[in-house]
Amino acid sequence: MDGTSPPPSDHQEPLKDPISPLDLTPNLASLLDLARRGSWRSILDSAAAPSGSSLLPHQRLALLSFSVLALLRLRRYSHANSALQDIDFSSPDHLFQSYPHLYPDLSGSMIPFSLRFMSCILPIKLGDKPLGLDRLYSLLDFVRSRIRDVREADDANSASLAMWRRREVVVVGAILGVHLGNKDFGVCLDLIKALLDDGYEEDPVLLSKLGYIQMQIGDVAGAKRSFAKVEEVASKQEDNKEVKNLAGRNKALVYLVAKDYISAVREYEECIERDGNDVVAINNKALCLMYLRDLSDSIKVLEGSLERAPTVSLNETLVVNLCSMYELAYVNHSEIKKTLSNWIAQVAPDDFDSSCTRI
Template identity: 50%
Template structure:
């Protein structure tokens, strides 16, 4: 989860028009010297989350609470957000739900900056992190209540779109961009749930609406292409992927150049994979890995293609090498599960060959 997308609070509405047009990273307009000025030792929490050290996060939060190290209201919310996230990652869903139940309604006045004028002079709006709203929506699914998760996600989408509408009227460009990203994030979350239930028509409508709003968003176009593949619309998928290539050629994209090029290569590889041209797919994934060794999607899919080519030994080597060289990126459930499957297949083949030899 990307913590830079958290809503630590709405922008100061007392800013003059000139400051509103400046970037948040502008040292002349940024009131925060470092990220730790935003919240007590948040950089440490971010680092632990990046490393996947979820138990360490729980220990740190427990210690901070016991020693009363959190002084401001928003700090308690941010630490609670990390606590719920860590519990969720550790599959302690009931405990995560109980932690969320300690909160009042997110729109309660106690979560507004203006309720504490001495602590937050001239600040207004909600201090609830956006990530906390999203986890609150997603958690029921982990407890077996898919309907509740979808209801909450659609409510969250309405909330985001209303905020986006307001920010567009205020012409606060930086904030508009952030809320657009959040809109895309929530729509992708919703489409993932519909996709897992094979509700492809709903997914397609959601993604087309998102793409129509921003035709230069390569990630939304890619997701649309993936959904079209699920429909069996190979030509439609190719067209979506071609639009991304055109964005790359025109230099009209928001991603950095390496990520954009890798996205194009991965999309090409996916088309090859669907056509069972695994060798060409491996070639595309190799380009991605050569360009960015931390591209875990390319690493995982390359191993998958090698498995389809019945080259189990090299497939295992690809994953083991990634786990050794980039453990922070590669140590996730998808990679580990595929590695376990491959090792099991090798053992099965060895047993089968041994039995065949004895016969």
């Protein structure tokens, strides 16, 4: 993990159905439940590996994955980095076949993909974007080599191929995030178009990302074409409210950029009617109302969302916007924000950044 060494393994792994170490790890259900509830501190306690040799190699790696994830969510990046320092992703010690007496019927890497991915994200969190980006591109090469291997195999496994392709999209998404932060819009367009040309031509999320980038570079006509394709996909998936809401939010964005806030509000309201927990639509509707100088209703929209579904709606962006509206609307906004902060302390997950209330 030192220097620029890439996280992927240098050892070719047999092309068999992938076995996740997490599938073989006891008490996984309890750790997943803690993660769903945002109980990251409890995960650190539960995933702490006991001393001695009571755990198998794959189990230690699985528990390490949960520990590193919890440290990341708690923004304890240096601790997470230290936890990964001793992991050599290229070592044969992390192959199932290196322990035939323990895993007689298994082969391939026992390193969870999440560990590889987090080893790429950590340098970015620690301020070293070039190193993180180098590792992400190395991981993307690794994933694409696995995709080629699966496709070329005589007994090509569709489930395995689908899994590696999902991972490809995840890694590309992380790379896009870094390049967007650097305003490398040309690189972002190339990455997305490459995926669209390789079997993802009807992926609504990728098409939407393409449209967002086109918006940022001033290509409104191109963005509208991309968003229109998302609407076509949504029309084929009548029961998929997530895709329909994505298409609706895209339309609202076009109105928002044109400062047609009334039309944008109408689109966001349709999204909220389909899915009352669409936090993006709720937050953006409130912002549009604020731009229309209707602070009272914009505050009601955000407060109503927090009251109705706190575990879904509670995120830093929404709270920051709500506190900004308090500051604009009320003289005694400090007291109101204190009340909000106290409520957040009772219901928020461990990784919620309470400083967003700006008290």
